[in-house]
Amino acid sequence: MSGVLVMGAGSVGCYLGGLLAMAGVPVHFVGRPRVLAALREHGLRLTDQDGLDRRIPPQQLQLHEAPPAGLRPDLALLCVKSGATSEAATALGLALPAGTLLVSMQNGLGNATAAQAAAPGLDCRPGMVPYNVAELAPGHYHRGTGGALAVQGTPSDAALAALQTAFGRVAMGLELHADLRPVQWGKLLLNLNNPINALSGLPLRAELLERGYRRCLAALQQEALDLLETAHWPVAQLTPLKPRALLTMLRLPTPVFRVAAARMLRIDEAARSSMADDLAAGRVTEIDALCGEVVRLAESQQRRAPLNARMLSLVQAWPQRRRTYSPAELLRALGLS
Numbered sequence: 001m002s003g004v005l006v007m008g009a010g011s012v013g014c015y016l017g018g019l020l021a022m023a024g025v026p027v028h029f030v031g032r033p034r035v036l037a038a039l040r041e042h043g044l045r046l047t048d049q050d051g052l053d054r055r056i057p058p059q060q061l062q063l064h065e066a067p068p069a070g071l072r073p074d075l076a077l078l079c080v081k082s083g084a085t086s087e088a089a090t091a092l093g094l095a096l097p098a099g100t101l102l103v104s105m106q107n108g109l110g111n112a113t114a115a116q117a118a119a120p121g122l123d124c125r126p127g128m129v130p131y132n133v134a135e136l137a138p139g140h141y142h143r144g145t146g147g148a149l150a151v152q153g154t155p156s157d158a159a160l161a162a163l164q165t166a167f168g169r170v171a172m173g174l175e176l177h178a179d180l181r182p183v184q185w186g187k188l189l190l191n192l193n194n195p196i197n198a199l200s201g202l203p204l205r206a207e208l209l210e211r212g213y214r215r216c217l218a219a220l221q222q223e224a225l226d227l228l229e230t231a232h233w234p235v236a237q238l239t240p241l242k243p244r245a246l247l248t249m250l251r252l253p254t255p256v257f258r259v260a261a262a263r264m265l266r267i268d269e270a271a272r273s274s275m276a277d278d279l280a281a282g283r284v285t286e287i288d289a290l291c292g293e294v295v296r297l298a299e300s301q302q303r304r305a306p307l308n309a310r311m312l313s314l315v316q317a318w319p320q321r322r323r324t325y326s327p328a329e330l331l332r333a334l335g336l337s
Contacts, residue, residue: 001025001162005067005076005096007088009035011133011274012105013079015141016149018046021056023169028062028071036063038138047136048143049268067095075101075159077127078115082289085111086118093119101159103127103151107191108289109184112152125160126180127151128187130238132204132271144204144271147238148173152180185228186236189243191290192220192308195315198275198285201324205267211254212327218250219336223307224294230301239264279318287315310334 006017009031017027021044029039040063044056076096080088085106092102098121104112105127112126130147149167153160153176164174177183193208196216200207207213225243228235235243240263249260258265278285291308298305314325314333331337 001074001159001166003028003071003073004163005071005073005092006030007067007076007078007092008080008084009039009063010079010081011135011141011277012129013077014039014044015046015133015143016077016079016105016129018044018054018056018141019170019172020166021060022046022054023166025166026062028064028068028073030064030067033065036065039063042137042139045137045140046143047140049145049266049271052143067091069095071095072097073100074162075103076122078102078104078106078111078124080106081284082106082108082111082286083284085114089115089118089122089124093121096122099123101125101157103160103163105129105149106289107188107194107286109181109188109293111289125152126184128180128183130187132267132273134270134272134274135277136270142268142270144268146266148175150175150177150180150183152177154178182234182236183238185233186238186243188290188293189221189224189235190238192224192294192311193217194273194275194290195285195287195311196220196330197273198279199314199318199325199330200327201276202272203269204271204273205265205269208261208265208267209254209258210327211251211257212331214250214257215336216327216330216334218247219307219334220291220294220311221250222247223305224297227294227297227301227303227305230303231297275315279315282319285315287312291315307334307336 003026005028006013009029021027043058047053102122102124112124116124128150131145136142167174291312294305294308
């Protein structure tokens with residue numbers, strides 16, 4: 001590949017861009033001043049649960065506060081938070097040649113559509129990042145869970161085929177799907193744990209070992225699955241268990257869950273949700289792209305999604321509370337106790 005532009009050098013953007021740089025691809029990072037300052041001082045360090053530990057020195061990083069004019073990358077990766085999608089896509093539409101491929105590697109389902117509306121001259125595609133990436137220190141990004149990337153497209157898309165090859169050089173899988181929506185819904189179901197993790201104040205693995213939190217997750221997922229089944233929308237299986245079977249496992253007593261979910265619990269101690277980082281830093285979260293998406297799905301059927309609506313409210317009310325929820329407290333707050 002002759003080059004990739006990463007729009008949104010946060011946890012996911014830095015990790016994906018760093019992998020591509022390790023694979024020998026010229027990468028341009030566009031990010032906020034705080035992140036860029038850390039990268040200029042410390043460089044970029046990538047680690048993961050499988051033992052990866054690589055550093056890219058500051059002088060080898062191409063850093064920008066806005067998309068540079070005249071750049072002609074093979075493609076761009078859109079990695080900003082969902083609320084910044086339209087603004088970021090508009091900037092890319094002004095800076096990049098018409099027809100440039102723009103891949104949304106964001107949570108939620110509507111970002112590629114929003115990006116296409118904001119930048120009609122670009123070729124916007126949805127993508128999916130299955131794993132958790134946490135910022136452990138300035139310039140240090142850590143992947144704490146596993147899985148393969150996914151993008152909507154086919155091997156006949158030359159830029160996507162080249163991206164697939166580049167990620168393959170650093171042992172990162174990238175799967176191409178003719179229709180990514182089932183995969184996106186499968187990921188969203190799993191991401192319904194993000195607000196639970198954020199409100200718990202615990203690392204991901206420790207949170208999942210608390211049955212009360214798992215009951216909250218199972219309830220949120222079941223509400224979404226019921227709506228998806230009514231709408232006849234397929235959901236991809238992204239774990240060893242089908243989505244309905246996962247609900248049963250989540251509700252098991254913890255000693256049994258610990259054994260039954262051994263593969264699911266292959267999460268290192270450093271892993272946490274990005275929503276937890278956002279709450280801690282006082283930033284706007286992506287809760288509307290997660291629980292809000294379930295609420296909108298219910299509204300499209302003239303129905304309600306009270307549990308996801310309540311979780312949406314709890315996260316939005318965090319600045320007034322700023323105190324974590326115990327499993328029992330969260331169950332009560334959702335009306336599940």
